[in-house]
Amino acid sequence: MNLETLAKELIKIESISPNDAGCFDVIEPILKTMGFESQRISYKSVENLFAVIGSDGPTLCFLGHTDVVPTGPEELWTHHPFSGEIQDDHIYGRGAADMKGNVCAFIEAVEIFLKDHSLNNFRIAILLTSNEEGEPKDGFIDELLEKLKDQGEKIEYCLVGEPSSSERVADTIRIGRRGSLSGSLKIIGKQGHIAYPEKIINPIFLVSDLINTLKNKEWDSGNEHFQPTSFQISNMHSGTGAGNVVPGELSMDFNFRFCSESTSNQLIDQFEAVLNELNLKYEVSWSLSGNPFLTTKDFFINQIIASINEITGHEPVINNGGGTSDGRFMVAMDSEIVELGPLNDSIHKIDENVSLTDLRTLRDIYIDLIKRLAT
Ligand SMILES: [Zn+2]
Known part of the structure; x- marks a missing residue:
């Protein structure tokens, strides 16, 4: 045929x-x-x-x-x-x-x-x-x-x-x-009435410095066969739907497309170091789909x-x-x-x-x- x-x-x-x-x-x-x-x-x-x-x-x-x-x-x-x-x-x-x-x-x-x-x-x-x-x-x-x-x-x-x-x-x-490493991050704040800022921790504010740091961070510089490792955010969600409530959590999905200059463990360590430096309360889960x-x-x-x-x-x-x-x-x-x-x-x-x-x-x-x- x-x-x-x-x-x-x-x-x-x-x-x-x-x-x-x-x-x-x-x-x-x-x-x-x-x-x-x-x-x-x-x-x-x-x-x-x-x-x-x-x-x-x-x-x-x-x-x-x-x-x-x-x-x-x-x-x-x-x-x-x-x-x-x-x-x-x-x-x-x-x-x-x-x-x-x-x-x-x-x-x-x-x-x-x-x-x-x-x-x-x-x-x-x-x-x-x-x-x-x-x-x-x-x-x-x-x-x-x-x-x-x-x-x-x-x-x-x-x-x-x-x-x-x-x-x-x-x-x-x-x-x-390139390899692909995905993660789901939960930033933990404190939910409460929007009129009482002293009683709440707004996770949306917490994440602003984080995003800025991640956006500008150089994970490696690539090599002759690969472009540098790139970090992207695919989904982000927070909010209860109510206009007078500050949410208690923010969730974010992200992905690394990484070159042979980095390993998945190195990226995980670098990522978590950023979170720790910013003193964030968080949970993160990782999934490696390919080296x-x-x-x-x-x-x-x-x-x-x-x-x-x-x-x-x-x-x-x-x-x-x-x-x-x-x-x-x-x-x-x-x-x-x-x-x-x-x-x-x-x-x-x-x-x-x-x-x-x-x-x-x-x-x-x-x-x-x-x-x-x-x-
Ligand atoms: Zn195909």
């Missing part, structure tokens, strides 16, 4: 995280026909597909996902989000760019490669999850990787299919990502850059911005990790779409890459 037909079929499936909703039922038989051996590995409520072809040698693994984020208001879409409609060389639908289209590009690349090559001392694997976009409580890919490690699986090269491109296809690759990672060996990176050069005639830039990705879990497999996928300008938005020409370019880059690694 060519990538266009397969992409259309997958986009029609409403696989909102953490549900695969039958995407694997479409993909698995195609891989089996090509000679892959596959297994479904479930953890918590999430299903995953791991398929591999070749009996020995180093392994190139494509890491992807079949789940998608919710559509938002469907009436705002010019093409139904689960239609897979094609207009002017672009296929539309939730997950077209992130990342069903690219899963299809990789599958077709392997299919074309296998038509006139056999795998000698090289293996190709595909690892697909259905909870890349979803809530961590539904299950992390790290448990699945533990199972694969128990089975003796090794993945030397991991190609993450996330949409890395910025202005034109394959203009950007990622070889690392930063960086591929430092350059063999795989250089192969991908050479393939991009060969197919597109230009050299990609390395940029490690953006959110976290499942690539971070592959550190546990000791893999060299590179992310290369389509343009990310429409992902998670109304009218998400991807250019079919771009997907074919990615397919050709992947074929070239497999040839470089496997032959």
